[in-house]
Amino acid sequence: QFHMIKYEDLRWCESLGQGSFTRIFKGSKIDIRDGERHVTDVLLKELDANHKNCWESFFEAASLMSQISHKHLLLVYGINVMVQEFVKCGALDLFLKREGSVSVSWKLDVAKQLASALNFLEEKNITHGNICAKNLLLAREGDASQGSSPFIKLSDPGINVAMLVVLDRIPWVAPEVLEAPERLELECDKWSFGATLWELFNGGQAPLQGLDLERKLQFYETYKQLPSSEWTELADLISQCMNYQPAFRPSCRSIIRQLNSLITSDYVILHAAEPLPD
């Protein structure tokens, strides 16, 4: 399901940093279509040498994403190196840390786009497995004064990853996944959605930042919730998503309905600018 890209058609440009076991570079892809030469900006994501063994799950994740298409799902062109469409403004967590002054309605717009991507995956009974702000890419920054809204692309599914990586994903990964990492169900994405919503409303800060693995595991063992927002309706939605009983987590339709009522609440008007992170 991938059309082949030849190595000589790729150009590596500057390094954009590295994830846990990958390195990412800005690059360009050369296509010759009907005699014309087209150069496309791409993101080149390499699996680093000593993680070649994770190749099959890397491949499986990429091929899963290449079989479906949706406006809020990232386009993946190829696999030996994962060649992704280059998304203009990069990862959302870094953007929020840099910007820090986006409005509540901007955040709710992003949350709704993520919920619609999840709804699409839920309808296809596909679990993403790695929902977090780092994997939300900002294709358009959006500028309220120009009336343009943000536009996000969800990237990098995290299906069947090793336990070590699962532990590294607390508190985005649902508690039940620690018991059975191979049983990734749709409800797991609801839990991660809650944690991502928390990041969105806390300036891109990672939840449980700085806690060691021991304390992160205790967070689950003692059924803790993330520090709740002063906005009770938002805090309610986050804790519904992060319910320790998977079956009690809301459906995507319910999440979208609740986001719509948050958008119309007077809290948005009162907080048109960025309130201090609670």
Ligand SMILES: N#Cc1ccc(Nc2nc(N)cc(-n3cnc(CCO)c3)n2)cc1
């Ligand atoms: N300054 C800057 C800047 C950096 C990057 C992009 N573009 C882009 N496009 C993608 N397809 C994927 C990513 N990406 C970023 N971090 C990860 C790892 C976590 O997922 C993936 N970035 C645009 C601007």
